[in-house]
Amino acid sequence: MAKTKSDRDSSDSFQCDCGPKTTCKVESILTIDDRGQMVLPKDVRDRANIKSGDKLALISWEKEGSICCFxxxxxxxxxxxxxDVLSPLMNNTGA
Structure with missing residues (x-):
């Protein structure tokens, strides 16, 4: 069950409930400057509970030798x- 905004605001231990039945959407269009920097809009940072100093992982998907999505x-x-990703793989190998 997804947590509400009030649940996220009251706890720093918010865990993402994303899965196969969740939906994706375009939140905004970002521009990359000459130094490779971009700005996440404040409303997105607020809803994602991203604060100054938080660390984000960049996850990429590659197709034919080039990154196609991240x-x-x-x-x-x-x-x-x-x-979540590795558990099914480990179960299928008999490990």
Whole structure:
């Protein structure tokens, strides 16, 4: 069950509930400057509970030797995602 905004605001231990039945949408269009920097809009930072100093992981997908897609994820949520992805793979190998 997804947590509400009030749940996220009251706890720093918010865990993402993303999964196969969640939806993706374009939040905004970002411009990259000459130094490779971009700005996440304040409303997106607020809803994602991203604060100054937080670390984000850049996750990429590669196709035919080039990165075709990427996503940002808070580092503290990364271990859960890795576990969710690797667990089915480990179960299928008989390990």
């Amino acid at each position: 996503a940002l994820m808070k580092v503290e949520n990364l271990s859960g995602m890795i576990s």
